[in-house]
Amino acid sequence: MVSPTGRRRFLSMAVAGATGLAGSSIGSAVTDPESPASIDRLPETVGLERVLGGLEAPVAVEFAADGDRRYVAERDGRLYAHESDGRRDEPFLDLRETVVTGGERGLLGLSLHPDFAENRRLFVHYSSPSRSGTPADFDHTGVLAAFEATDDGGRAKPGSERVILEIPQPKNYHNGGDIAFGPDGYCYVAIGAGGGGGGGGQDVTTDFLGGILRLDVDERAGEKAYAVPDGNPLVGRRGLDEYYAWGFRNPWRISFDDGDLFAADVGENDYEEVNLVEKGGNYGWNIKEGTHCYDADECPDETPGDVRGGEPLLDPIIEYPRENAETGVAGVSVIGGYVYDGERVPSLADAYVFGDFLASGRLFAATRPEDGNDLWPTTVVEVANGERLERLLSFGRDEEGELYVLGTGVDGGGLYRVIPAP
Structure with missing residues (x-):
C-alpha cells in the first residue's frame, strides 16, 4: 500500500524512479458484467507506439494545427519542439533557471493559443521562487505566463514572456497546474488546494487555491494582464471573479470534449475522482x-445557507478506490485524460480514457451511462507492451483526435501514441 505522502508526491517519485508498484493489490482487468452495453465494446488491450523518447518527466504535450509539430514539456522547465x-x-x-522543482513543483502546464498558427502565442504554468505578494511562510509562487514563438514555430522568442497571473502556493505539492483553452476561446487554469491535509477548496474570497479559473487572455482590464x-459565476457576487468552479483538491489534468470540461482530482486517503465541470460548480473538497x-x-x-445560498456539492462522474481486486x-x-475521437482504435470511440500514476501497464476507460446521474462505468484497458508504462504522468490528444500518453517505463521517459494492440 502506498502512503498518502506518496500519493501527493507522484511527480517527485516519477523523477526519482521510485519502486514499489501496487500491482499485486490492484488486480487484473475485469469488465463489470452489470455495466451498460456501451462499455462492453471497449478493447481489452491497446498498444503504445513511441513517438519521442529520451525524456525524463514529460508532463504535457500540445499539437500545432499548422504542421507536423508537437511541443513536449519536461517538468524541469524545458520545452521541446x-x-x-x-x-x-x-x-x-x-x-x-526560472523554474523550481522538488516535491510537485516544476513546469506543470502547457497550452497553445487557439490561434497559434497566426499569433504564435503559447501559455505555460510553472513554479517560481516566491515573488512579491507571496506570504513569507508560503513555499513558492505559481506563474501563468505567455510566450511568443518565432514565425516557423521552432523557438520561443527571447524576452517574449508576459506574466498573466501569479498564484502564491503554500506548499510544494497539491499545486495543480494544467491549462486548457475551451471552445469559448477562454483560458482555463487548474489550481490545487495547496497542501496541508484537508485544507483549501471552499474559500473563493481570498485566493485561487482549489479552483478552476476562466480568463480572457486576449484582453486586459486595468492593471491585470x-x-x-462577464459570464463567470462570481461576477457581481461575493468571491473572486476569476473563478469558474471550485472545491478541488489537486486537479491533475483537465481537458475539453466539445463543450464538456473534464477535471481529474487526486484524492487524499481513499478515493480518486474525475469531474464533469459545470460553471459555478462546487466539487466538494474538503468536505x-x-x-x-x-x-x-x-x-x-x-x-x-449563508455560503452562496446553500449550493450543492456536486459528485464526480468517475471514482475509484485505493484497492479493488474485483474490477482492477x-x-x-488519478491522471486525467481525454475523450477518444480518433480512428486508429475505433472501439475506444467516445470513451473517456485516463489512468493512474502507478500505471503498471494499464489505462482506464469510462463511458457515459444511460442515466446521466449515475457514475460512469469504468474498466481497465491493458497495454500490450505494458513495460513501457510503469509511471503515467499525462495525456495528449492531437488534431485528428488520436490519444497520446506521457510517462516512464523500462525504456525511460517518452511520448507514446495509443494504437491497436499488436
Whole structure:
C-alpha cells in the first residue's frame, strides 16, 4: 500500500524512479458484467507506439494545427519542439533557471493559443521562487505566463514572456497546474488546494487555491494582464471573479470534449475522482472525497445557507478506490485524460480514457451511462507492451483526435501514441 505522502508526491517519485508498484493489490482487468452495453465494446488491450523518447518527466504535450509539430514539456522547465524529422536539438524554451522543482513543483502546464498558427502565442504554468505578494511562510509562487514563438514555430522568442497571473502556493505539492483553452476561446487554469491535509477548496474570497479559473487572455482590464469574462459565476457576487468552479483538491489534468470540461482530482486517503465541470460548480473538497465524506462520519450535500445560498456539492462522474481486486480499477493518483475521437482504435470511440500514476501497464476507460446521474462505468484497458508504462504522468490528444500518453517505463521517459494492440 502506498502512503498518502506518496500519493501527493507522484511527480517527485516519477523523477526519482521510485519502486514499489501496487500491482499485486490492484488486480487484473475485469469488465463489470452489470455495466451498460456501451462499455462492453471497449478493447481489452491497446498498444503504445513511441513517438519521442529520451525524456525524463514529460508532463504535457500540445499539437500545432499548422504542421507536423508537437511541443513536449519536461517538468524541469524545458520545452521541446518535435517535428517529422525528429526533436530539435535545442529546447524550444528553457526555463530551468526560472523554474523550481522538488516535491510537485516544476513546469506543470502547457497550452497553445487557439490561434497559434497566426499569433504564435503559447501559455505555460510553472513554479517560481516566491515573488512579491507571496506570504513569507508560503513555499513558492505559481506563474501563468505567455510566450511568443518565432514565425516557423521552432523557438520561443527571447524576452517574449508576459506574466498573466501569479498564484502564491503554500506548499510544494497539491499545486495543480494544467491549462486548457475551451471552445469559448477562454483560458482555463487548474489550481490545487495547496497542501496541508484537508485544507483549501471552499474559500473563493481570498485566493485561487482549489479552483478552476476562466480568463480572457486576449484582453486586459486595468492593471491585470487579462480580463474576466462577464459570464463567470462570481461576477457581481461575493468571491473572486476569476473563478469558474471550485472545491478541488489537486486537479491533475483537465481537458475539453466539445463543450464538456473534464477535471481529474487526486484524492487524499481513499478515493480518486474525475469531474464533469459545470460553471459555478462546487466539487466538494474538503468536505467530500469522491462521493464519500472526508474525515467525518456524516457530511452535507450542500453548503450552509449563508455560503452562496446553500449550493450543492456536486459528485464526480468517475471514482475509484485505493484497492479493488474485483474490477482492477484502483490506484493512488488519478491522471486525467481525454475523450477518444480518433480512428486508429475505433472501439475506444467516445470513451473517456485516463489512468493512474502507478500505471503498471494499464489505462482506464469510462463511458457515459444511460442515466446521466449515475457514475460512469469504468474498466481497465491493458497495454500490450505494458513495460513501457510503469509511471503515467499525462495525456495528449492531437488534431485528428488520436490519444497520446506521457510517462516512464523500462525504456525511460517518452511520448507514446495509443494504437491497436499488436
